Amino acid sequence: MRTMAVIGTGLIGTSVALAVSGRGVTVFLSDRDPAAARTAAALGAGIAGAPTEPVDLAVIAVPPSQVGAVLAEAQGRRLADSYTDVASVKAEPERAALSRAPDPHRYVGGHPLAGRERSGPLAARADLFKGRNWVLTPSPLTSDETFDRALELVALCDAVPVVMRSQDHDAAVAVTSHVPHLMASLMAARLREGPPDLTRLAGQGLRDATRIAGGDSGLWGDILQANAPAIAGVLKDLHMDLSRLVPALDALARPGGQERDHGMRTLVDLLDRGISGLAEIPGARHGASPEDIRVRVAVPDRPGELARVLAAVADLGVAAEDATVQVGAEASGFAVRFTVPPRTADRLVAVLVAAGWDVVRDAAVAAARPGRRPA
Amino acid sequence: MRTMAVIGTGLIGTSVALAVSGRGVTVFLSDRDPAAARTAAALGAGIAGAPTEPVDLAVIAVPPSQVGAVLAEAQGRRLADSYTDVASVKAEPERAALSRAPDPHRYVGGHPLAGRERSGPLAARADLFKGRNWVLTPSPLTSDETFDRALELVALCDAVPVVMRSQDHDAAVAVTSHVPHLMASLMAARLREGPPDLTRLAGQGLRDATRIAGGDSGLWGDILQANAPAIAGVLKDLHMDLSRLVPALDALARPGGQERDHGMRTLVDLLDRGISGLAEIPGARHGASPEDIRVRVAVPDRPGELARVLAAVADLGVAAEDATVQVGAEASGFAVRFTVPPRTADRLVAVLVAAGWDVVRDAAVAAARPGRRPA
Numbered sequence: 001m002r003t004m005a006v007i008g009t010g011l012i013g014t015s016v017a018l019a020v021s022g023r024g025v026t027v028f029l030s031d032r033d034p035a036a037a038r039t040a041a042a043l044g045a046g047i048a049g050a051p052t053e054p055v056d057l058a059v060i061a062v063p064p065s066q067v068g069a070v071l072a073e074a075q076g077r078r079l080a081d082s083y084t085d086v087a088s089v090k091a092e093p094e095r096a097a098l099s100r101a102p103d104p105h106r107y108v109g110g111h112p113l114a115g116r117e118r119s120g121p122l123a124a125r126a127d128l129f130k131g132r133n134w135v136l137t138p139s140p141l142t143s144d145e146t147f148d149r150a151l152e153l154v155a156l157c158d159a160v161p162v163v164m165r166s167q168d169h170d171a172a173v174a175v176t177s178h179v180p181h182l183m184a185s186l187m188a189a190r191l192r193e194g195p196p197d198l199t200r201l202a203g204q205g206l207r208d209a210t211r212i213a214g215g216d217s218g219l220w221g222d223i224l225q226a227n228a229p230a231i232a233g234v235l236k237d238l239h240m241d242l243s244r245l246v247p248a249l250d251a252l253a254r255p256g257g258q259e260r261d262h263g264m265r266t267l268v269d270l271l272d273r274g275i276s277g278l279a280e281i282p283g284a285r286h287g288a289s290p291e292d293i294r295v296r297v298a299v300p301d302r303p304g305e306l307a308r309v310l311a312a313v314a315d316l317g318v319a320a321e322d323a324t325v326q327v328g329a330e331a332s333g334f335a336v337r338f339t340v341p342p343r344t345a346d347r348l349v350a351v352l353v354a355a356g357w358d359v360v361r362d363a364a365v366a367a368a369r370p371g372r373r374p375a
Numbered sequence: 376m377r378t379m380a381v382i383g384t385g386l387i388g389t390s391v392a393l394a395v396s397g398r399g400v401t402v403f404l405s406d407r408d409p410a411a412a413r414t415a416a417a418l419g420a421g422i423a424g425a426p427t428e429p430v431d432l433a434v435i436a437v438p439p440s441q442v443g444a445v446l447a448e449a450q451g452r453r454l455a456d457s458y459t460d461v462a463s464v465k466a467e468p469e470r471a472a473l474s475r476a477p478d479p480h481r482y483v484g485g486h487p488l489a490g491r492e493r494s495g496p497l498a499a500r501a502d503l504f505k506g507r508n509w510v511l512t513p514s515p516l517t518s519d520e521t522f523d524r525a526l527e528l529v530a531l532c533d534a535v536p537v538v539m540r541s542q543d544h545d546a547a548v549a550v551t552s553h554v555p556h557l558m559a560s561l562m563a564a565r566l567r568e569g570p571p572d573l574t575r576l577a578g579q580g581l582r583d584a585t586r587i588a589g590g591d592s593g594l595w596g597d598i599l600q601a602n603a604p605a606i607a608g609v610l611k612d613l614h615m616d617l618s619r620l621v622p623a624l625d626a627l628a629r630p631g632g633q634e635r636d637h638g639m640r641t642l643v644d645l646l647d648r649g650i651s652g653l654a655e656i657p658g659a660r661h662g663a664s665p666e667d668i669r670v671r672v673a674v675p676d677r678p679g680e681l682a683r684v685l686a687a688v689a690d691l692g693v694a695a696e697d698a699t700v701q702v703g704a705e706a707s708g709f710a711v712r713f714t715v716p717p718r719t720a721d722r723l724v725a726v727l728v729a730a731g732w733d734v735v736r737d738a739a740v741a742a743a744r745p746g747r748r749p750a
Contacts, residue, residue: 185649274560
């Protein structure tokens, strides 16, 4: 790939342009706001203006509802040999491409899983996509050449390609992104009500749980609208869960009776379903992985000795799982257990042995344990 | 305060003990699991066992539903002159204290706004409460002496006291903590369903929005049950909002018609309510504060010049708000605007002037702006 065009120099478009410019590709930048394109150019993202001959790939970085029209217009003036977009909804742009674009086999949908809280070209970063998944959704008409160009773009941005059908993509992001956004908005909206001093009780948990609600409402309205069928389905499931939860809490609010037990079971069942759902998220460590190694250390029950063990391994980023008072051989001390990935286990054992502690390295954990700890 | 007792050496109890032990207070530790108390003692949190004479203050660090019974038992054996607890629900323990404890005027409810994802004494930290709010909920019977002891505890833990009525506290945490937890559980539960590869589309937003759902379901069941009336009220409001949102998304899923416009208005209205709710959270910077200063820099439209400005100020943790192409005096360049707190403004201006740029420092921003940026 030698030449590229980026249409729409917001956060994502400018970040794409910065990434590929840095790899030697000549990038032409445009935006319906000429100042945004000039800003991106001034950041080193490329050249503001149209190319004089077709580029290898055009990246359409506009809101989902505009992808179809922008694609048709660009193909009408033969801006590029191949086209992709970066919208976070994929079925609707694909439908528009198949029905309206002059050359639907030159288009493949794309969605890089990256973003920032800030928007606009000034927030762009060349490494925004590094290590992130980048979904490509080829239609039955997408040509091999266009698909290869898009794969090359993903590689130039140091991202990881994930190929899906556009409908599967949209069903997935409804659950992983769009409905969480709406839930965060619903929660955040409640903060305007309630007793005085309410938000003095806001902790990190609330900040994290509501942060995504901060996105621009116009852009998000466009995104959510474009994926309305999938979102409506998930919302209905949630609505049904909530319809069971409200009477459960009502029952728990009334003293005494069998209804309380039933309410408590409904409540704890939901909490447990949530915990097991969390375990689905890659990279979220809830419980050990099957490859993990258990390392046990015998620690004498002398003042400060346990604290010394924890301090010794803190640099490894390792936290102890539990400390149990061992009877028998170590009657007067603790057995502290760590569960860590194999590589870390080697270093952990080395550090502990060097400091003079008794260490037992167990075999790998047989199966992942649930993500719960006793209270 | 010279002596203290901590009943329940989990994460919070052990962290309290570590904090006050470090300030010279003698702390006696107990737990229904003797190994947990010994573990806390081995970490340097105090002495495992009961004091021989009443301590100045006993801190009850057990789940909400057990505070009343533990308080009554401890007062029965005159463990301390004053008593407080650290449960995250306050009306129910207060009711139990007033009805069952031998000495209700020696008790004041407390709730430090701090926690970690891990639990148990090994996760404890002496600085867990540093700078955090710590709610105290004196009842009409609480004595001045007991209230003062609790204030001293808060100070020894480097926390910030917030005094509220127990009912107000519970209404507030229903909104700021308990319902967000349930919403995160509802969302996370949905991750077990949906198309294959669903969680390859999980981004940081989803991780943040669902993280709090990971807490132990037994402990959380106890917490939520103890605050069921307040939670049920908030859930009903949410349920009603959701009942409006589902038909809005349904309307948006159908092509054409006036219903679409109405659906879009309902949707964007919810998103906007969420954004304005977020602005209530202290410390979350959505839009400028009224004291903030606007600093404008004129940047020539030469390759790399804009990037050079951003790089020059990056060390100050300052991000540009926008770059607009200025007509007139700076026709061939950009005006870049930063909005920063007064202290940062001084350093920002100094850095930019030293590097030779044209800088204008405006007066303070008159009023907070909404947390939205154009797409």
